[in-house]
Amino acid sequence: MGTIRVGFLHSLIRKEEKLLIGEFNKRKNVELVMLDDRELSFDLKSRPGIDVLVERSINHSRALHALRLYQSLGVPCINTYGVSQTCGDKILTAVALSEHQVPQPDLRIAFTETSALEAIEELGYPVVLKPAVGSWGRLLSKVNDRDAAETILEHKTVLGSYHHSIFFIQKYIAKKGRDIRAFVTGDECIAAIYRSSDHWITNTARGATATNCELTTELSELCVKAAKAVGGGVLAIDLFESDDGLLVNEVNYTMEFRNSIDTTGVNIPDKVINFVLAQAKS
Secondary structure: OOOEEEEEEEOOOOHHHHHHHHHHHHOOOEEEEEEEOOOOOOOOOOOOOOOEEEEEOOOHHHHHHHHHHHHHOOOOEEOOHHHHHHHOOHHHHHHHHHHOOOOOOOEEEEOOHHHHHHHHHHHOOOEEEEOOOOOOOOOOEEEOOHHHHHHHHHHHHHHOOHHHHOEEEEEOOOOOOEEEEEEEEOOEEEEEEEEEOOOOOOOHHHOOEEEEOOOOHHHHHHHHHHHHHHOOOEEEEEEEEEOOEEEEEEEEOOOOOOOOHHHHOOOHHHHHHHHHHHHHHO
16 A cells, blocks of 8 residues: 555644644555644535545534544544443443443433432442443442432522433442553553552543552453453543442543553554554555
8 A cells, every 4th residue: 555644633732632643644545635624514415535534523413423424435443433322421432341241330221310310329338420422430429328310400400401310320439549441452451551640530631640550460351351341442431440440431533632642651652653554554
């Protein structure tokens, strides 16, 4: 194959995008085509002049629809529309993990305040209420008792959007101040970090500290299994360490890794780009 034209779907250019662009520019026979999702239009007929698309948009709905449109025009996408649709919705992710026997925290899904309250009481306090669609640890609620549950459920119903009228309820896992984020490309778990914080939300976007996490056989195999459960590709897997072993919390399809390259010593952008280019050639 001659020059590979790589479409780079983006909105804002963050640190991760800069790292990926820098790595792409090191490659011979690769032409990077910048595609700002705020400037795109499609006619459903014309095939774009790119060999593969890598999605790095911040806006979930634009990313999702753009991926579907590019795939309809014959462009291989990383990640695919199906993967992005599944990972962009915590309910769909949980279903996919369950169908593939991937261990995850006990959870309930309910559609009304009444059924949600009953589900919470069935699980037992504390629980975590999450929006079905969301990221960066935002709009999470740790619910410790019935009074808090009734208040939060009412607020979500009255003030929330469509997504907040569906209740994703997860058993709170006492994770002892840290969780794990692991990175998967294709069939390989390439790196992992611990994210540590005094706060119960251990997300680096919320100030958690990153340290290297050893890639054990158990961790690697579980992460690859979780990635395959949602369709595979370039993914970040968030896990809890529990008394019952490792549990998969979430799977992220536009993964952030800025705090993980120096921490792990792994050139994550290089690994991602190797996978992207392999899809263009396959």
